[in-house]
Amino acid sequence: MKKQLTGWIILLLLMTACTSSPTFTSVQEVKKAEEGTEQTIQGYIVGVPTQVEHVETKDFSSDYALALADQKGTTNLDEMVFVQLKSEYRQEFGLMSNPDLMGATIAVSGVKEPYFSHDGMKQVSKVSLQSTQTQTEEEGGEDYYQVTEGLTGEALKNKLNDLIDAHTELSYDDVWNALRELDENPEKKGDVLLLYSGKSLSKDANGGDVDEWNREHVWPKSHGDFGTAMGPGTDLHHLKPTDMTINSSRNNLDFDNGGEPQGEAAGTFSDQDSWEPRDEVKGDVARMVFYMAVRYEGERDGEPDLELVDRVETDGPALGKQSTLLQWHKQDPVSEPEIRRNDLIFTKYQGNRNPFIDHPEFVEKIW
Numbered sequence: 170m171k172k173q174l175t176g177w178i179i180l181l182l183l184m185t186a187c188t189s190s191p192t193f194t195s196v197q198e199v200k201k202a203e204e205g206t207e208q209t210i211q212g213y214i215v216g217v218p219t220q221v222e223h224v225e226t227k228d229f230s231s232d233y234a235l236a237l238a239d240q241k242g243t244t245n246l247d248e249m250v251f252v253q254l255k256s257e258y259r260q261e262f263g264l265m266s267n268p269d270l271m272g273a274t275i276a277v278s279g280v281k282e283p284y285f286s287h288d289g290m291k292q293v294s295k296v297s298l299q300s301t302q303t304q305t306e307e308e309g310g311e312d313y314y315q316v317t318e319g320l321t322g323e324a325l326k327n328k329l330n331d332l333i334d335a336h337t338e339l340s341y342d343d344v345w346n347a348l349r350e351l352d353e354n355p356e357k358k359g360d361v362l363l364l365y366s367g368k369s370l371s372k373d374a375n376g377g378d379v380d381e382w383n384r385e386h387v388w389p390k391s392h393g394d395f396g397t398a399m400g401p402g403t404d405l406h407h408l409k410p411t412d413m414t415i416n417s418s419r420n421n422l423d424f425d426n427g428g429e430p431q432g433e434a435a436g437t438f439s440d441q442d443s444w445e446p447r448d449e450v451k452g453d454v455a456r457m458v459f460y461m462a463v464r465y466e467g468e469r470d471g472e473p474d475l476e477l478v479d480r481v482e483t484d485g486p487a488l489g490k491q492s493t494l495l496q497w498h499k500q501d502p503v504s505e506p507e508i509r510r511n512d513l514i515f516t517k518y519q520g521n522r523n524p525f526i527d528h529p530e531f532v533e534k535i536w
Contacts, residue, residue, distance in 0.1 A: 196237055199250050204283070207281075208279065209295075210252075210276065215242065217229045217236065218249075218287070227271075232264065235262065237252060237277070240337050241516065242517040252290045253284050261296075262296050276296070279292050321534045326463055330468075334466075335521070336521035337519050344384055347405055348405075350513065351405065360372060363410055363411055364409040365437050367450075370382050370412070378413065380414075382411060385419070386402070389421035392486060392488045393465070394473065395473055400465075400469075401464075405519060423443050424446075424455075426445050442481045450501070456526055456529075459498070459532060464521075476488075479492050495533075498529065511527070
């Protein structure tokens with residue numbers, strides 16, 4: 170009798186443990202699961218689905234549903250599951266009422282059923298918050314950099330590399346739409362602002378023709394031979410919209426002061442071995458270069474080991490001129506558009522940050 174009673178007690182304890190510690194399923198695993206099966210999914214909130222092929226990522230219009238993904242900032246619908254929220258969960262978890270939950274991690278229990286003709290979850294029985302947007306922001310704020318306290322030189326550079334080297338990589342085609350948002354003209358929403366000229370040009374005027382804008386690699390592709398491959402070739406932290414002909418004129422020149430005026434970009438100068446952008450973006454350019462030199466250390470297969478050097482006419486995976494870029498960093502402090510852009514890249518696109526926008530003092534500590 171005692172053995173039988175002991176057996177029942179063990180069984181009850183096991184059942185209680187299973188009930189109190191649910192097994193979370195990833196978004197991709199739920200997408201593979203059979204329709205009609207009960208699931209408990211955990212993922213990042215990446216928007217509000219409103220149509221078959223549309224997910225709102227800002228200016229949310231309803232609390233009725235959420236899109237979840239395994240990575241923050243996911244924009245590919247094929248990597249999402251749409252969750253239909255019952256009325257009792259809308260006020261607490263809907264993004265129209267709680268826009269700060271964008272980017273938070275939640276767990277949802279329900280039944281896998283199509284929603285908007287897409288992989289979805291319905292008959293939701295439980296929703297719980299796993300992390301808040303405040304915590305997510307702290308990953309990119311002071312807590313994000315806490316591990317760098319007291320470090321300088323190579324030690325600091327290596328630790329920053331550890332923080333920023335894992336991120337979502339975009340395709341080169343996806344870069345077009347990202348730049349349309351990241352470099353939008355706040356005074357003319359249908360335009361982007363061009364890096365070197367400062368001109369405003371229609372978001373749709375992109376391509377390879379004269380007077381169109383193109384994707385400028387601030388760290389030139391040839392200085393590392395990475396082309397437009399996912400990774401350094403599509404890293405938004407150094408990609409900017411630029412007038413096509415100005416992009417061509419800059420080519421793969423190093424950065425330095427001096428030269429002749431560049432006709433299409435007021436305040437820009439160039440000669441046979443260097444390029445000097447206008448004063449308003451000198452610091453922006455320097456901080457993009459600093460980011461690339463820290464992020465790409467040749468640690469992953471196929472990635473270059475990029476180095477900042479104090480000369481021009483560089484070759485291989487090097488770019489200069491270090492002393493000039495340090496001067497530009499001091500001359501042109503971090504601006505609000507840089508901060509906004511850095512935040513968007515972190516929260517919506519890549520999930521990593523440019524440390525030299527968040528902490529300009531890191532520059533002198535390393536170089």
